[in-house]
Amino acid sequence: MIVILGASGATGSALLDRLGTLGVPSRALSRDPESLRARLDGLGGGPVEIHAADAADPDSLRVAFKGADQLFLTMSNSPAQVMLETQVIDIAAEAGIGHIVKLSAPAVGPRSPVLFSRWHHAIEEHLRSSGVTHTVLRPYAFLQKLPHLAPTITAQDVILGAMGEAGCTYIDCRDIADVAAAALTRPELAGGEYTLTGDRTFTYPQLADVFSSLLGRTIRYVDLPPDAMRRNLTEHAHMPDWLAGHIVEIQQLAVTHPETPTDTVERVLGRPPRSLGAYLRENLHQFR
Template sequence: MVDMILVTGATGTIGSEVVRQLAARGEKVRALTRDPAGAQVPPGVETAPGHHRDRASVAAAMAGAQAAFLVGVFGPDDAEHDRGLVEAAKAAGVRRIVKLGAIGTGDPRLGRFGTWHLHGEEAVRASGLEWTILRPSAFASNTLSWAAAVREGIPAPNMMGAGKQGVVDPRDVAGVATAALLDPRHAGRTYTLTGPETLSAHEQAAVLAEVLARPVPLHDLTPEERREQLLASGLNETYADGLLVTARFIHEGGNDVVTGDVEEVLGRPARTYREWAEDHKGAFA
């Protein structure tokens, strides 16, 4: 047992599940969140106010922690804050860190998007601490963005064309993070986390249609439509253009990758997209 584990990004897709899994094991957990009063965390979990871009709040939350789960990149302007999380952990005496990154980090075909996590990864490796880096593929939960369209019976937007990805269940990513936070045997490892198969968006839609027993049609967006939707969602042009490069990379097969890292760490096969869909079909009802 580690005396105290800090989880940043504690209300996000992966962070919230890391908090849940650690708490279920009886670990002492502190959740960094911008809204401690509104955060839904398991009983016994501490909350600390703060944000990865607010260095003082991060430093305060790190105090007394022996391990930390670091989520610091949400866009192209976060590299400095990604490094800052590592620096704050080291200054606070944290001895073990697990960084959440992304598959393809460092691949030149991804352009600037492929560099977003590089600065943080370099800081992690140079920290002198026990470290583990996680590079997950596309989350199964990304298809929750289709839920409104599915409920309305209209085609959901497909941003990624026909490219296949090793779609991974967020619960498996969190499971690997939890193992790395608790077990020093994962120190010095970089894990690329995927599901057991690669699937295109249309193949995911077909699985979801079987689970829901109703059609799940998709509308394949043109590059122009993708950019328009990204900008309309509030993203700046740099972020939108980076995501368009990613979409092209996926469409051309760059993310058609399966690894055995989830099974190596967890001692069981990675969950399938169908398993995720069965467990979350209520979100589409």
């Protein structure tokens, strides 16, 4: 049995869909099981158990992990993430789960310039010390995060950022989920560390050009100094300061450590990753 912690999120729900298509039994954990059940109605595919569970509630995890042999671990970034994920790992090990696939982040390390990457480094280190076989996925920016650009595109025909001419290797969450499903169903992939990207980099000016072509109007990129970008996110997007800081750190990481596409998705799945253009065409209504 494969347990998916974070089954309501973009990657977790895509993994649930993929395992269903493969006919692989899975157990989806959610703090809101009824909403998840409503989303899954009519999907078909393999059998899915839905359990109410919360990473902050150890007893709920112990119940949810009974009889499971693999775990997909993904959580929303938060200041409590290290504490919560290491707790999940410990409970999974106690429950006899033999393989954990963890969704991590790029540029992990104790001195990473990105706060979230330092968090993920600490979690990965704990996972290594747990004795559980583990697979680590390190994706770059999700295509599914692009709708965060929609407010200024729809209202002002602009994209705001602090990346200059640096490129970003966007990846579709569905490709991440497909790689995760492969790691959970193909034993030869277990134990690896996989950096996941799309098939090319896009600068923000290039991204603006793509939007211009698809929307039929001119979209401009406006480059801001990092501090100004952070203020814009807290004052206008109403983000908490720690999250705004993370977004700016990620954008600056692309400046100081240029992103390079990998061939991991194609090597694992035998097909190219989904493209930025294809994703935008599917979701263009969000940017009109």
